Amino acid sequence: MNTTLISTRRTSTRYFTSLIVVASLAGCATSQEPPGQDHARAVPAEYAAWFDGGLEADISSHDWNRINRTQDTIEQERYDEAIEQLQPLMERGLPPAYYEMGKLYDQGLGVERDGARAAHYYGQAIERPSSVQGHASLNLATLYQEGDGVERNDVLAYYLLWQAKNANLGRDAEARLARLLAEGGDGVQADPELARELYAEAASEGDESALQALADAYAPGGWLEEDPARAMDYAQRYAVVLEARAREGDTGAMLQLASLHAPDGQLGDQPDQRLHWLRQAADAGDNTALAQAGRAMLEAGDFNQGVELLEESARRGDIDAMVHLGSALLEPETGRPEPVRAERWLNSAIEAGSVDAQVILGRALVEGQGGLNDLPRGMGLLEQAAERNHPLALAQLGSLYLDDERVAGQPYIAIDYLERAHEAGHPWATQQLGAAYLEGHGVPANGPRGEELLRSAADQGQAGAMRLLGEAYLEGETLPFHPSRGEELLQAAAQAGDTTAMTQLGEAYLEGPLDGQDPSRAIEMLMEAANQGDGYAMVVLGRAYRHGNGVEPDLDQATLWLTRAQETGHESADDALTYVQRDRGAQGDINALISAAEDGHPGAMADLGRAYLNGQGVGQDREQARYWLERAHGEGHAGAAASLGRMFMDDGNMSAGIDYLEAAVARGHVGAQSDLGEVYLLGDHVEQDVERGLEYLTNAADSGNPHAAHLLGQAYLHGEGVDQDSEAAERWLEQASDGGSLAASASLGRAKLRGEGAIAQDIAHGYELLNEATEQGDTGAQATLGREYLRGDILERDRQKGADYLVEAASAGHSSARLALAEAYLSSRGLQHANQDQALLWLDDVFESEGQLAAETLRQLLTDDSAADAAGEVDVSAVD
Template sequence: MKSIIAGTQRTPFLPLAASLTLSVWLGGCAITAKEPPGGGHAGTLPVQYAGWFTSGPQANINGSDWGTINRAQDRIEEGRYEEAIAYLQPLMDRYVPTAFYEMAKLYEQGLGVEKDPSEAARLYGLAIEKSSSVRGHASLNLAQLYLDDGGVERNDVLAYYLLWQAVEADLNRTAEIELAELLSEGGEGVEADPALAIQLYEQAASQGKAPALKALAEAHAPGGWLWEDAAQSIAYAQRYANRLEANAGQGDVGAMLQLASAYSQDGLLGDQPDRRIQWLQQAAQAGDLDALARAGHEMTKAGEYRQGIALLEDAARQGHVGAMTYLGQALLEPEHTGRLEQNRAERWLNEAIQAGSVDALVVLGRALVNGQADLDDLPRGLGLLEQAAESNHPLALAQLGALLMNDERVTSQPYIAVSYLNRAHELGHPWATQQLGVAYLESRGVLRDLERAEELLHSAAEQGQAGATRILGEAYLEGLLNGNPSQGIRLLTQAAEQGDSYAMILLGRAYQKGSGVSRDLNEAIHWLTRARDAGHESAAAALTYVQRDLGAGGNINALIAAAKGGHPGAMADLGRAYLDGKGVERNHIQAEKWLEQAHQAGHAGASASLGRMYLDRGDSARGIDYLNTAASRGHDAARADLGEAYMTGNHAEQDVERGLELLISAAESGSPNAAFTLGDAYQHGKGVGKDAVLAERWYQQAGDAGAIHARAALGIAFISGEGAIAQDVQRGHELLLNVAEQGHLGAQAFLGREYLRGENIEKDPERGVNYLYEAASQGYRSARLSLAEAYLSARGYANVNQEQAMLWLNELLDSEEQIALETLRQLILEEVNVAASGRQM
């Protein structure tokens, strides 16, 4: 231990700039017994400490005393502490301040005596009762003890005055830096003065003191106590690095280690693994065993396993317990799961445990309970974790809490789990805090307390626990906590950005369903794709479902992706798209391929589509087989098609009883087509007796279910009076007008003919022609024929048959179709008007 004092008293001296700066804050205060140094930021100094700050003549230390002190310092540097104490004791008996100071340092560091901060503080106090060359140094050391909470009761006021005294002594140490730190935010009984803190820091920074440069860089960084100024923060950080590099260049191992920390994830110069490892290796080459272990650990984390493990093994062989633990942990990673590595990992961890490493107990215990690298021994793993828990290891406590709370391999003991989690939480472990929050949220081992759950989860989230952020977000989204869904989305996004893959899944589902956010299938695909890429096992399936939804909205590429992803509904939709030529070119081979795959996957709709497809092709046996399969899977439309086939005898041997059973079952399940078929059967007596009540009932049910053609059929039945339903022209007219306005071509054509004939409703040729034209313009064949018949009749051709009308219409439509129809409409209206004029004359 090097001496920091000379054999003669040094005269305090401040550079001109520093003295001018500090004199403002000192206010010209003279140092007397009644007025200790300081700028008025702290309360009155207790009387019993006034002697520490008295001015007066220097303590009487003669040349012989200095010689004894120097001999004691030499013995301390040589590690001969008992001899050093023997030199110091007589001087302390005579109250020589320097002897008290040297002895205090021994007690503070535990050199030659048992470490005792309280005794060190007492001796530092004796060292500063008289003015001497060590008063400033002792004041600084004592202030540090009062601020460190390390065995001495914290006292910010005393520390404040002691630091001022050390600043005035111009020690070229850290007094002004530590005083600035205290004043930056204030303390118990000490008023904050950020402006003075800046001046003190800048004074130290101007002298190139690395801690001051670091403090200013941190103060201007985001979250610092000064205004945020990224450029200024970076400038101070670079000056800090330059100062450290200069020191490191002179062999200062501490500077090398500080540089490594500056390039860490939370360091001032950002996460730069290569630079961090470089400085750790340099410190290791200088003989620092800790740096060798850290360098190896960092290299394994950076993916340089071979070299990292070599460095760790080197440090471990030299007896570094931390290196043994790091090495064992690295050898348990997936890249090193061979039998040899497993045995080496266990050997090194056991050596670290024998050397007293609690961390090694936890690493090996967790590996054994989790079956990591084939180390599967649950009882032994639990025993190691419990052993570590006896030493209050936070991770061991958190792991035991997790195991006893909900692990399938261990009998659940929620109350004991909560006890472990409480202990780990009090020790500041964020994972334990998160688990405890979940326990209060779900009432596991404790009574449900949503307020406490929210508090704990927020605390864990603020400590960087992405899982806690995700759990909070999910709870807000589902309304379990008194937040709002948008807050839930914000927290889930935050957790997802931190790499929580399950948060990505929850976000994807939220955007898919529109829960707490506007529905956005593209955003859902974005998050689910990220979850899949992050390795979440359920992401691929969830992504396929969203692609199916997007495909259902018309995105054929998404539909194809969902079908290829194995979604039965997407396969069925893609098959129908190829069948109908919607979004893709019509392709019956592809249609059959995808419908068959969906059918094989159990999709009832695909079976029904295949059944109808084969019936249309004339392959009745195969079509009926598919329809039977679809019906057995609960497909109502398939039951309706089957029922119609059995009722009519088309495509299957007629079986009216079975057909009725199938149709009624499908109709009662909500199939409008089945209801329409029943209504039509009872109206026209197809396979059953005519029944007006049943015909109207089933037509009405089909119409209410959205089958517009059923309402059209019912309207036609009322107007025509043919079939089971009695004529009711008014009801029929109202129904047909309604469905015609909705675009039903059959209703438009029927009304057109009725208005032209004028038999059931009042004749209105113009209206009739317009209805026929509307239907004909959209390709309705019977409306075209009716238009042609109407024109020929208007021209005086009597008894026009359909064949004659069709022949003439085809000749007319050889020209542009729509123009031809419009011309035909105008010609008919002209003929009608001419005929009407003739009758009037």
């Protein structure tokens, strides 16, 4: 607690001995009573003596001289001697002696600070009126307001403040009393108008706290009727008082003036004035001001000057300056991090005991921030900070241990860290803990607990928690489906700046489950998220422009957004863009793509290379394909490296192909991981390495690649490189199917329908899966059902259905379906042992020459028993 020293020890420079002055001061002690019944409960009986205005203490001039000499002793810091001098005076019941002893305990001068003993002596000092009664009342009121050594008691504080005010001390009794009445207290009724009058009285005497309080009160959101002119007048008067103190070298006043000119200051955002006063304080020797000035310069956009000031402050030993300097150098506005310099200053702060520096450096090392990258060392620093229960360190470690790709298989350790950070009140930890309970990650799944935690984090302004909770309500899996709640939470998260929430909300409006809303608003939200770098928002926009969902169909715009998504590395961009390019190729428009590639756009170069490779929109030309893909690869395009890898492996150059695929994997291309995994698992033209293949495929599948999950499912289903495992096969195939792979659905359906490989036969479920896949146009599922309807072994024979499915699959180019029709043709001609190649040529001719009549021709062919039987004997594949 801060108390005024000289002014509270003496009414001027020394207690006056003049009886006239004493008498006049005594009169102050019995001035008007406070309006107690209007604002506060009655004074408790045990404290009535403090306010009854009894007989004034009899203090002689000799007593005053002894008290003044004791004050001199205190000023000379001879506290033991002063206490000895006060003891006999207190034994005689002299209020000034009690008051001086109370201050010693209040301020911890010569004794251990003790608020309770200070309150006791102040109480003794005010039981009889004297010239110190007002000062002691004010000091005692402070103790009761703060609950310092005594139980907090706003009622006693109220009466003590009135008593101090009536003593006309020239201190801050009016302002303190006004503050209590402005806010009210326990047993004290608020009275804004009386508070205003008291503040105005104090302000007229130049009281800084009163001027500041009235400036706040009249400002927007204040407790008086809003009056910007008055607010500014009081703020300016407050600044004048501060400037007078600043001219005398008061650095505290300089810092307060700087805050007045801050963005949220009472005089409005005036960066030049703010910096002026911070520099003044720094020049006057306040090292913290130098650091504040440096931070202000950074905020104002003057990075170099800000760093210079922070570095100067850091050299003077300011630990906070070291921390801010290190942080600024890791993420400079110039875009050129200085990791060595940043680490040096952060290490200096760590050596000086800064836990914040440990956390900042630790997070930079584990997140690869500013060019730093050392996971073990970063975790070590975070562990040290966690030992001191730093909430962010605990939350960051929890995040790391939940990330199996970085710290494998230790979710229970993560939960322990997150529980500790949550108990420490860190909302990000609460969010992560809620998500863990919702997903059953590291703890048993518990939807209600997860919901409770996420809502708590959301209430603390954690936008990610709002998004996760809104997402869960819209999905209706871990929590009950509640679209209105989901929409409300996603809107709140989006308004808080969460771009992923904007994307999810925009997608939900366009594609469900919130469809039927204003599509133009959905497009606006997706545009905003995309322009902030959200890759999936770009994908959704690309789909919208391709399909004309909420906008007019526009393949140029679709290509633009999907190319941008591809540049962000979003895993679904490549496939989406392939469809758009296929549409553009069908329309014969390749010029825009060529132009963009020639302009040096990596994504466009890669797309053009693939177009030449596949003959999409241009003539197939492998040399041109390689040229454009190499250029894109040289620009760091992961997709181009993956395409080159596949191209070289198709050409039989496995060594070069693998090199390119590994380069793509190093850049984060999940599809390349899948390709490498397949090659190593099956030993396809390379030395088989099952362990490596499984590692690549598992990483790709865990990253959401459905093709990798499908390959893993097939491997465990048929025992390709691994032992057959029905549980693993079904799990991976289901994951691939859930990830959108129709081929995986068809593979799982075929395996269950026939009881293939490691999976037990389940005709009903297998048929259901195949039927769902055929409805979505999967040719493998069509071919499988076609064969089974023709054979009649598993499904009831239905040649019409069998012919329809088989012809549809063959029309779409399914190779084994085409072979089945070729066999049917040979059998119908009595040429069962003839050349299949000739039959396939006949089939091609039928498709090319008869057009729409081809399907009917082939269906009629399958009415022949021998032809139908021959077609049914071909082992068609669920995967082409």
